[in-house]
Amino acid sequence: MQTAGRPPPATPGTAARAADAPLPRIDRVPATAYIAAMALRDILILPDKRLRQVSEPVKKIDAGIRKLIEDMLETMYDAPGIGLAAIQVGTPKRIITMDLAKKEEPKNPQVFINPEILWTSQEKATNEEGCLSIPEYYSDVERPAQVKVKYLDREGEPREIEANGLLATCLQHEIDHLNGVLFIDHLSKLKRDRVLKKFTKAAKRAAE
Ligand code: NI
Numbered sequence: 001m002q003t004a005g006r007p008p009p010a011t012p013g014t015a016a017r018a019a020d021a022p023l024p025r026i027d028r029v030p031a032t033a034y035i036a037a038m039a040l041r042d043i044l045i046l047p048d049k050r051l052r053q054v055s056e057p058v059k060k061i062d063a064g065i066r067k068l069i070e071d072m073l074e075t076m077y078d079a080p081g082i083g084l085a086a087i088q089v090g091t092p093k094r095i096i097t098m099d100l101a102k103k104e105e106p107k108n109p110q111v112f113i114n115p116e117i118l119w120t121s122q123e124k125a126t127n128e129e130g131c132l133s134i135p136e137y138y139s140d141v142e143r144p145a146q147v148k149v150k151y152l153d154r155e156g157e158p159r160e161i162e163a164n165g166l167l168a169t170c171l172q173h174e175i176d177h178l179n180g181v182l183f184i185d186h187l188s189k190l191k192r193d194r195v196l197k198k199f200t201k202a203a204k205r206a207a208e
Contacts, residue, residue, distance in 0.1 A: 038067075041075050041089035046134045046199040052180040055085070055092040057114045061156045065093070065113075069154060072097040073109050081132045083170045085177030088133050096174040100166055115151035115175055118160070120144035127169045129183045137195055141186045143172050 044051055058065055068091055076084040076097050086095040094114045101108040125145035130138040146164045149171055153159050163171055173183055184192045 038070050038074055040078055041071050043075065043079065043084075043088050043132050044090055045203070046182070046184075047196060047203060048133070050090055050092070051087060051133055051177070051182060053087055053092045054180050055087050055094045055178040057094050058152075061113065061152075061154070065095070066154075068093065069095060069097065069111055073099075073111075076132075077107075079132050082166075083174045084132060085174045087177055087180075094178045096171075096178070098170055098174065100170065111154040112149070112171070112174070113152040113154065113156070115149050115171065115178070117147055117149055117172070117175060119148040121146035125165075125169070127166070129169065129173055131173070131183055134182065134184065134195065134199065137184075139184070139187055139191065141169075141173075141183050143169060143186070147171055149175075 068086060068089075072084050072086060072089060072095065075089060076082075076099070082100055083096065083098040086093045096112040096115060098110045098112070099108050100110075121144045123145040124142050126140050126142045128138050129141045130136075145168060146162065147168050148160065148162045150158065150160045161167075176182065176185075184195050187195075
């Protein structure tokens with residue numbers, strides 16, 4: 001959301017108000033700079049080369065990183081998606097946003113900064129995956145069924161989680177992004193080449 005088109009804040013006394021008209025009871029609450037600054041960011045689409053970059057660790061959670069996180073959450077909800085890595089909006093930082101809440105559940109935004117996989121189970125699980133950078137393409141991917149991950153939360157507090165099910169899949173998918181790996185890399189070469197070809201053609205058509 002951008003500030004363009006927002007009406008200027010009400011300034012008492014400047015409007016062409018009849019002298020006997022009642023004064024407005026409630027002043028408009030001006031948007032804070034923080035809210036006004038939130039913005040959707042463009043999601044990079046295959047075969048954009050930046051998706052192959054290895055992202056850098058976050059050294060300090062400063063205003064720029066906080067804004068990036070807010071924008072990533074906005075962009076992810078708008079897409080809509082359940083997980084997003086910073087590189088997908090063109091910023092090579094090791095940050096992931098996620099929300100695995102079901103439609104009827106309240107929002108549950110999660111942020112993982114500098115996530116590292118500490119352990120993966122021998123047991124595997126196969127789940128259908130999709131990616132906001134490879135729109136409308138889904139395929140089964142086999143990965144470890146459980147993972148243990150350490151990370152910093154958005155306040156910079158170190159945390160550790162053991163995940164299974166959708167959370168385990170999503171964490172591995174998004175951590176892959178931070179290393180320049182896409183879920184199609186886990187498919188057969190034949191399948192991967194077919195997807196790549198399709199998206200490369202589409203990108204060429206769009207550029208014409
Ligand atoms: Ni993805």
